[in-house]
Amino acid sequence: MATMLEVSGLYHRYGGGENAHLAVNDLTFTVETGQLACIVGPSGCGKSTMLRCISGLIKPSGGEVSLHGDRVDGVPKDLAVVFQDYSRSLFPWLTVRQNVEFPLRWHGIGKDERRERAQEALEWVNLPNVANKYPWQLSGGMQQRVSIARALARRPALLLMDEPFASVDAQTRFELEDLLRKVQSAHGSTILLVTHDIDESVYLGDRVLVLSKSPATIVADLTVDLPAERDQITTRESAEFVSLRAEVARLLQSGAKTPAEVGGS
Amino acid sequence: MATMLEVSGLYHRYGGGENAHLAVNDLTFTVETGQLACIVGPSGCGKSTMLRCISGLIKPSGGEVSLHGDRVDGVPKDLAVVFQDYSRSLFPWLTVRQNVEFPLRWHGIGKDERRERAQEALEWVNLPNVANKYPWQLSGGMQQRVSIARALARRPALLLMDEPFASVDAQTRFELEDLLRKVQSAHGSTILLVTHDIDESVYLGDRVLVLSKSPATIVADLTVDLPAERDQITTRESAEFVSLRAEVARLLQSGAKTPAEVGGS
Amino acid sequence: MSENHGVAHDHRPGAGAPQDTAGGMAKTAGVARNFLLKWSLAIGLVVLWELATLAAESAFFPRPTEILAQAVDVWFSGPASHLFLADTVFDDVLPSLGRVFGSWAIAVVLGVALGTALGRSQTAMDYIGPLLSFMRAVPPPALIPVFLVLFGIDNTMKVVTIVFGSIWPIILNTVDGVRSVNPLQQETARAFRTPRRYWVTMVVLPAAMPKIFAGMRLSLSLALILMVISEMVGVTNGIGFQLIFAQQSYEFPTMWTWIVLLGVLGYGLNALLLAVERRVLSWQPTRGAADAKTTGV
Amino acid sequence: MKPLVRNLVGLIAFLGLWELVVRLGLVQEEDVPPATVVLTRIVDLLGQEAFLRDIIATVLAWLIALGIAAAIGIPLGLVLGNFPRVRLATRAVVEFLRPIPSVALIPLVLVSIGGGPEAKITLAVYAALWPILYNTIYAFDEIDPLLIDTARSCGVPKAGILASVALPHAAPFVFTGIRISASVGLIVIVSTEFIAGSNVGIGSVILEAAYGAGRTDIVLAGTVVAGLIGYLANEGLEKLSGKLFKWHKATTAEVA
Amino acid sequence: GLLSGEEDTAESQGGNGSVEKSTITVAHLPSIDVAPLYIAKNEGYFEDEGLNVKIEQVASGQAATQKMIGGDADIVQSSYVPFLLAHKGSGADLKIISDAVSAAPDTFVLVAKKGGDVKSIDDLEGKKIAVSALKTISDTMVMSAMKTNGLDYRSVEFVQMSFPDIPSAVAKGQVDAGLVIEPFLTMGAEEYGVTPIADVATGPTKDFPLAGYGALADFVEKNPKTVAAFQRAMERATEDAQDRAVIEPVIQETAGIDATTASLVKLPNFHASLDASRLQRVPDLMVEFGLLDEKLDIAPMIVQPSAT
């Protein structure tokens, strides 16, 4: 498999002078094309910051991000992001459908196809009937699913997701997890997904990256050796799964207590 | 124990005419003083709407909410709410400390005590060092913890929490869960907590209310017969816990498929 | 109106009337109540004014009823073929309205364009920001001689004067508006590599729209004011001309009819603009149905 | 280039264009004197004590007017923004009053209030009130309802919500209203001095120069000085708002 | 103080106690016409009469009169036409206490572009003429002059423009002709090359009374000595004003014009004493051209100096 994403020596500091805050410190890893990498790490450790650097939305203070070997400088093509603060990332003046169609507008996709794709994506996330509502007329979990639909409708080569399922119920979460794996294998997308749910990271990922407390460094990079076809019940019961999830939990604990911690939260 | 909260025939519809949306339908239940009741239910079923009605922020279309036998009409005293959309509920022009002190300002609490209580609450949520930052300088999970601290600093008689731990990592979540039970027994607060985490609902709650798909009705009202003193490892391993959580999951599934479903989405 | 929300922002007359009880009777009652709510203060003030002017007996402050009589005389003394409208409606009111509308439209287009450019480009702001804040404070009456020289005494000069005087609230509010795109919306648009055209029309302008509307409403009344100022020079018709003329002739009841006309025009134009605004900004949560004002917890 | 350099480049380009247009004879020098002549005249005038008195009189009247307009406009805006019924009930009156030009009111003010500084202050308050009032109301419309709900759930009384939530939220936009009002107010002060006459003031300098001898250079010098005062006020207000509303800058996406 | 520009000295209650009100404010619009007022002040004639006169410039006769009605001026200098209109229309009882100027030959002149189509008053029918204000002596005198010459004055379109702007507008062809007074006549000729085509103050409007000083009846009644003192001082100053050598430096100062222009401008006829039959020409002309709808007897408005 070709390397899609290469992060090396990534380092980011917010602000300057006295109030400077080191959010990410010397991160290095690669992700292969078509891989789904899950990222876990304590709250405030720098996960969102890292995704922002990778997406080219902020320029890291140091280090480098490359896509297909080209240094990222600005936002790469064929990218979609599901932001942690999903409710604010929806445009309140656009209806749900218009929000989902938004990224499709400037890619020569005809009106009908746009509409179709948006409807399809909304069905994926189990929201077939809210296309004409405004985002603020939806519940939190529904808003989050709209922002997932928006990203999926785009069929991106690289998909960055920041705690995308945090506000949905357990049942829906399972469905969305399975959907994500299905969509990914159908479109061959490369996905980086931040989650706080250890089980989810193992169930979903081909890889799990465990980050340390702030500033984020990589504690471990685990390959998930579960079969590509996964099932919510059987996979989660498998010994492999159980041991992996225990491992992630252990690493997280140790990472949280690593003496490398500097800034305090 | 005295009845703190009595909800009877609660019913709420958003909008009017063709676009009317029935969010909550005929909810009836009571909560005793000092009880911690967890609420689970599918995304979009009306949990947040229900909390809003109870908090007096919106006037329900029908039915009644009473506190200590008095009908709620307006926002009750001694209430604190942790909103699902925590990041939007923090005042961007106030520092973290000022945000946490905010509810104390209106209740004749002296400056020093306010400061002390705010600091204490920030320590509870493991954010002792960010008091002078602004909310927008914090990560998502940190913002969520600030809004929890704000609610706890208030030491409310009634605490409504809408998915309060959705954005924090597993480790922190455990700590916050234990904190919540501790604070509750110390202050005798009555707590209603919405969560999507079935394990959490059982671990935290004295009761678990399972809601159906939209419009919300009560599918089941389970009493959690675990000892008051709980422990993240032993409690979660107990047979009682395991069976309860399976029960909740089963109820949720059945509720999700109840033929009572009316509105779309 | 929305007792269920401490802060309601409903602009719509009649919003919040109980929908489910909206039988014919209730509807009529609602309309009547609404009418009273909208007009009772105005009517009360006019009555007070009548009483005050009756007592004061000043030639400068004629009674409202006198003004009304004069207004009927000034505007409705025409032939039936002209719907009884007097010549002055065609000779003065319409040309003035033309000047106001034309100039205001130019001010809106130019103001929004300039404001967007300045709000989104710090470089542009650095170059011409100080110049604009300088020009903003230049009194148009003192500039009229210069405009006269540069643009002649015809309509161009008036249009320039009106645009020059009324564009500023639009520019400033647009600058403010286009800057207040929330950062996450900005990042969302960037993440999808939104081309400039879409970024401006689908994100920046909608986000700025409420503030732009505030500017447009301010600018509209300024345009009316500047129409009067510009018509003080080099014209032989127009509302401003007639107003100043009546003032110079000490025909105060007539002058007041023109003042009242300006007020009525201001009210009417604003009502139109408000109707547009309600449509354009219907997406605002704070403008939705009364009880939908609270977003998901 | 540094912002300051850009500022200067912009201003110099404008002055250069002005100079050029006159020097090339596109407009007659008698009609519009070239920039250099006007600037020289400004320097002359600034050296005269009488002119400084004029400036002080204008600026004082202006500050008073602006203060009064803000003291009325902001609270009124908060009330109208918060109570839709009041807003509906007052709309007819407000919309009616707004487009009435101060020039039309000058005779009425002269005979009823008097011809001293109070006349120009009254008229300036009248004109400067609206931008502050409007921007306050509109800022209110844009407030995130969740912030209001948060305050309500904290048991904050209505007045407290106005002061502690609505006002800080609205403040940056109210400030823009004040900036608009500042220039409108200055315009009305100078215009009233110019149209109705006044003992002292920039407007009366312009008036004297225009009617006495058609001294276009002095007319423009006075006009430019008024513009400069407006510019300085705007810069000051902008700096101040940058200081006061750091949070606002950080929570809005300013850079393109 | 700083705001009003007034001296903060305590109201000096009458230099020699011979007048009821010693400190009076006179409002006027800037023009050559007020030269005697400044002479009286500069030469100390007011002081001699026990008066402390404050002079305030206003942009128009209307504004001046309105300030007086509002109580912010005691005496105004104004053109007669707006003053009489104010007397009819404002409800205030106005009195004329001193004459100021009448039209001298070649001081109230129609100008046109040099070498343009309009060469004499006969070419004005159907043309656009700029005047400083409508319903004033300006347009009325033009109408009168045209009528005298047998021309249809109703075919003319009058546009309003301030005096300083008129020569330039004429030169640019924005208007066909304009009525100007000094010093704009001289300056217009110098700077724009506009040329006089007709003196409108000829024939029936020869030596036509243009402006005077007025006060409220109430003021006159309560302060007869003050008014008399003012009249005496103005009388003296007006005598001085007949001498060009006295006037020129004054108008250089008050109108801010240079010495050359000052030496070139034609001066109006300065008067102080009030002659009812002469002044009656003003309301009569106004009736003739529709500015007044009925005859107005000016005699009761005139306050003659008492014979003390």
Ligand SMILES: Nc1ncnc2c1ncn2[C@@H]1O[C@H](COP(=O)(O)OP(=O)(O)OP(=O)(O)O)[C@@H](O)[C@H]1O
């Ligand atoms: N705009 C900012 N200015 C200053 N500091 C910031 C800013 N944004 C984030 N930080 C700081 O950087 C650190 C990392 O933030 P980040 O949002 O990347 O964390 P995270 O890993 O996504 O946390 P969470 O799981 O809580 O979302 C935090 O300590 C935060 O306070």
Ligand SMILES: Nc1ncnc2c1ncn2[C@@H]1O[C@H](COP(=O)(O)OP(=O)(O)OP(=O)(O)O)[C@@H](O)[C@H]1O
């Ligand atoms: N302001 C509103 N206007 C119209 N409909 C609304 C509004 N707020 C919520 N709804 C609708 O009411 C229903 C219940 O919403 P609510 O926010 O109570 O759900 P929830 O149970 O909290 O869901 P979640 O778990 O996703 O947060 C949803 O279908 C939603 O679309």
Ligand SMILES: O=C([O-])O
């Ligand atoms: O009233 C104004 O002239 O602005």
Ligand SMILES: [Mg+2]
């Ligand atoms: Mg994050």
Ligand SMILES: [Mg+2]
């Ligand atoms: Mg919810």
